[in-house]
Amino acid sequence: MKTLYLECAMGAAGDMLAAALLELLDDPAPYFNAMSQLRRHGVAVSAAPAARCGITGTALTVTVHGAEEGAGHDHEAHDGCTHDHEMHHDHDHGAHGHDHHHAGLDGICHLISHLALPPQVSRDACAVFTLLAQAESHVHGCPVEQIHFHEVGTMDAVADIVGVCLLVHLLAPERIAASAVHVGSGTVRCAHGVLPVPAPAAAYLLRDVPIYGGAVQGELCTPTGAALLRYFVRSFGPMPLMRTEKIGCGMGKKEFPQANCVRAFWGETECEAAQTLYELRCNVDDMTGEAVGFALETLLAQGALDAWVTPVTMKKSRPAFLLSCLCRESDRARMAELMLRHTTTLGVRESACRRYALARSERTVDTAYGPVRVKESSGYGVTRRKLSYDDRADLMRRHGLTWEETEQLLKK
Secondary structure: OEEEEEEOEOEEOHHHHHHHHHOOOOOOHHHHHHHHHHHHHOEEEEEEEEEEOOEEEEEEEEEEOOEEOOEOOOOOOOOOOEEOOOOOOOOEOOOOOOOOOEEEHHHHHHHHHOOOOOHHHHHHHHHHHHHHHHHHHHHHOOOHHHOEEEHHHHHHHHHHHHHHHHHHHHHOOOEEEEOOEEOEEOEEEEOOEEEEOOOHHHHHHOOOOOEEOOOOOEEOEOHHHHHHHHHHOOEEOOOOOEEEEEEEEEEOOOOOOOOOEEEEEEEEEOOOOOEEEEEEEEEEOOOOHHHHHHHHHHHHHOOOOEEEEEEEEOHHHOEEEEEEEEEOHHHHHHHHHHHHHHOOOOOOEEEEEEEOOOEEEEEEEEEOOEEEEEEEEEEOOEEEEEEOHHHHHHHHHHHOOOHHHHHHHHHO
């Protein structure tokens, strides 16, 4: 399985991720040709060799109307619900020389949709910006529709986000994984005061993601980096067993005692080996359907991997239920206890089994009707996608859509 593994030992920023992925391409021309479209918006993207602590890699530079973003822009300058994203590790703060305008999420997605990009890249980029807007909405306590991004920070972010989405599309990994994310420590200065690290938007985006601080003072994972990781990465943890073919190194601008870079490892991983699980079963012929249903719900709530009820016929032709659950070895005793406690059975049977499973993940995609979660599974040469049932049902109710019409959202 073609796997992309991101090492975030020094956090992540949009430009660093893009630079690391760029080093994995055999031919960077498609990337630069596509990014050149941003010149009509005053944005230029360039790459140059760079070294940090003796490690060589690539550093990307994004200029907006000739000025590099991060040179004179506040980390989170905002007016009410307007917001200025600082996307780099080096944050110089002060006055700057051009007028600032603000764009809402719809305006940004309109701009992206009018670039000559593969449709999936446009959808991915708009979905990442939607995650950013949702994070800002949560932090500032205002609706997503009122979130407005600062012009200069926005165009820099467009270059970073579109660039990463395009590079992921060009590489086409089957699996994307990442290490735990180093977020830094201390504080970072913004337009209206001093914020703790990680900044509130980044912290919100990194919920449920393994993160850690450390001795490094400063912001290591920016909101843009956090949004890109949350959108693309399917699992966080140690590097999987893989045969590495290429390594890309994306450099940050600021100097730290340790190499300020994101490393991207490209190679082959095997599908996960079959797991040994345990199936527990019991028969009951003197319980109501509601009572058996409660037992089923209890097993699932307490950590069963799966649980189900099968109608069976017992001795003397009595109709009955076969209650089954699948669990890990460490949960066997607890699941058996729950089955004995919540049913009238006199005993629970157990058998070991081997499960071959597809790798499962979930991502959010932007549609004409709003963000929708998509469940994906892959492995053993198989790839499947389906809409989250809850999101699908909500769309059908709110917009009067049919099941078949929502099915088309996966094909757009």
